[in-house]
Amino acid sequence: MEKIGILTGGGDCPGLNSVIRAVERCALIENWQVLGFRHGWKGVIENEFIVLDSHIVSGILPKGGTILGTSRTNPTKNPGQMESVKKTFAKNELHALVAIGGEDTLGVALKLHQEGLPVVGVPKTIDNDLACTDYTFGFDTAINIATECIDRLHTTAESHNRVIVVEIMGRHAGWIALEAGLAGGADVILIPEVPINIDEVCALIKKRHARGKTFSIIAVAEGAKLSGHDVTQTDKLDAFGHVRLGGIGQEIADMVEKRTGFETRVTVLGHIQRGGTPTAFDRVLGTRFGVKAVELIKRKKFGEMVSLQGREIKSVKLAEALGAPKLVPMEYYELAKAFFG
Ligand code: F6P
Numbered sequence: 001m002e003k004i005g006i007l008t009g010g011g012d013c014p015g016l017n018s019v020i021r022a023v024e025r026c027a028l029i030e031n032w033q034v035l036g037f038r039h040g041w042k043g044v045i046e047n048e049f050i051v052l053d054s055h056i057v058s059g060i061l062p063k064g065g066t067i068l069g070t071s072r073t074n075p076t077k078n079p080g081q082m083e084s085v086k087k088t089f090a091k092n093e094l095h096a097l098v099a100i101g102g103e104d105t106l107g108v109a110l111k112l113h114q115e116g117l118p119v120v121g122v123p124k125t126i127d128n129d130l131a132c133t134d135y136t137f138g139f140d141t142a143i144n145i146a147t148e149c150i151d152r153l154h155t156t157a158e159s160h161n162r163v164i165v166v167e168i169m170g171r172h173a174g175w176i177a178l179e180a181g182l183a184g185g186a187d188v189i190l191i192p193e194v195p196i197n198i199d200e201v202c203a204l205i206k207k208r209h210a211r212g213k214t215f216s217i218i219a220v221a222e223g224a225k226l227s228g229h230d231v232t233q234t235d236k237l238d239a240f241g242h243v244r245l246g247g248i249g250q251e252i253a254d255m256v257e258k259r260t261g262f263e264t265r266v267t268v269l270g271h272i273q274r275g276g277t278p279t280a281f282d283r284v285l286g287t288r289f290g291v292k293a294v295e296l297i298k299r300k301k302f303g304e305m306v307s308l309q310g311r312e313i314k315s316v317k318l319a320e321a322l323g324a325p326k327l328v329p330m331e332y333y334e335l336a337k338a339f340f341g
Contacts, residue, residue, distance in 0.1 A: 003033045004297060005049070005089075005097040008066040009040030009073070009105030013124045014278035015137030015286035017060040017067055019100050022290025024052045030298065035092060040101070041108055042073040045084045047091065061283050064276045074104065074239035076111050089117055096297040098290075100124050102136075103322060104240040106305065110318040113303035120296045121305035121318050122289045126274055129173035132321040133307035137289065140281040142169065142273045143179045149269055150184025150217060157215040163205060163256055163264040167249030169273050170221035171242070172325045176273065178336055181219035188216070188340050190252070192223035193327050201252070202259045204341040209262065218256070220248055246270075288313045 006023050008016050020036065027034045034052040037043030050056065050068075060067055075081035089097070096118040099109035102125040109119045123130045128139035146168050157164040166186070168177040174191020181189035188204055190196050205216050222245040223230065233246040249266040257264035278286070285308060292306040292313045304315040 001031060001033050002095040003035055003092055005035045005037055005044070005092070005094050006052070006068070007037040007040055007043060007097070007099055008068050008070045008124070009099065009101035009108070010070060010124070011102070011126070012065045012070050012274055013126050013138030014064045014141040014274065014276065015282035016065065016100060016124060017063050018137070018278065018283045018286030019122055019290040019293070020052070020067060021057040021060055022287045023098055023294055024054070024057045026291055026294035028054065030294070032095065035094070036068045039069040039071040040073050040105060041075050041085070042071045043068070044088050044097075045073065045075055045081045047088045062277045064278065072104065072238050072240060074108065076108055077239060082115075085112065086117065094118070096120060096302065098122060098293045098297070102127070102130060103325070106318055107322055110303070110322060113318060118297075118300075118302045120293050120302060121321070122293050123305055123307065123321065126176065127170050127173055128175040129171070129325040129327070130321060131324060131326045132305070132316040134310065135285065135308050137278070137282040137285040138274070139175065140285075141276075141279045142176050143183065144279055145273050145276070146176055146180030146269055147183040149267070149272070150180060150186055150219065153217055153267060154185070154215075157217060161214040161263070163216045163218065163253070163260070163262045165218045165220060165249045165253040165256065165264065165266045167246070167266065167268040168219055168221055169269070171223045171245060173327045174221040174224065175328060177219045177221035178328055178333065182336050182339070184217070184219070185339070186217045186219035188218045189336050190218065190220040190224040191328055191333065192221055192225060193330070194333060195228060196224055196226050196252070198226075198252070198255050198259070202256060205256060205260055205262065208341045209260075216262075218252060220252055222246060222248055224248055226251055
């Protein structure tokens with residue numbers, strides 16, 4: 001019986017379990033055994049896995065997170081760990097590995113592919129910032145959660161005549177802030193792609209209140225830049241060299257309150273956006289991605305990543321997808337700006 005591996009790396013994301021389930025189901029048809037590596041690349045380095053079967057993947061569609069666990073382990077930083085990854089491939093006679101992750105996890109997959117290992121990628125991130133795919137699963141769930149939160153913040157902001165700044169996830173790209181902000185009717189949306197002009201933000205809020213509104217909602221992506229800088233929680237970097245973002249909401253709130261005189265509060269949505277059950281859209285997208293990943297393995301199209309293009313599931317070279325993040329286009333932000341204030 002041939003064996004394939006699967007792993008989930010990086011931040012968790014609603015919809016991961018639908019990919020795992022689909023890969024197991026399709027592999028069964030091919031009579032392949034699926035080794036589910038634990039905690040991302042860490043499980044491959046340490047050869048820690050569970051053998052997936054119909055019983056294990058049964059009932060996991062509505063479950064958030066990942067049944068395999070995840071981590072931000074980066075074997076490319078350590079030649080010994082890269083060797084261990086290769087040994088795991090050899091020891092288990094892996095026919096292929098499905099790596100489900102964002103830019104970091106898939107960057108490792110690309111490196112392994114370049115070193116001759118049979119790897120295919122499945123794009124995952126709530127941030128929706130991976131290139132060459134219209135959507136990543138998890139994003140739809142995140143925008144629905146964030147929209148509901150903005151709706152809820154509206155009623156309390158209105159009751160207290162307050163400005164509420166809501167800090168939303170989005171490291172390089174402001175997709176979640178933009179779409180949840182649009183859907184929830186935020187009065188200002190701030191994203192990493194556009195430097196924050198605090199004078200403009202305060203002018204918009206003052207103008208809105210001058211026309212009789214007594215409350216406002218400002219949606220800000222955690223990666224939005226103040227004076228060209230990220231606002232971070234700690235100086236420490238993760239294994240892929242990323243800072244831990246957080247705090248931009250409070251900074252904006254302090255400035256808005258000081259400059260406008262309106263009482264201002266901040267709400268950080270944080271991991272609420274990543275937790276819990278996936279939407280139907282994310283379950284279906286994850287399922288279709290999993291089916292396509294097995295098809296790529298069957299066709300020996302290694303070094304490729306599954307992708308959603310329009311309504312079709314296709315594949316692209318991992319190298320192409322990892323070239324640059326998919327940012328919010330300026331014309332889309334301009335559209336949103338028409339609703340500010
Ligand atoms: O990449 C997805 C993401 O949710 C980013 O928006 C965020 O910066 C990051 O993960 C935070 O992840 P963690 O707290 O797990 O390190």
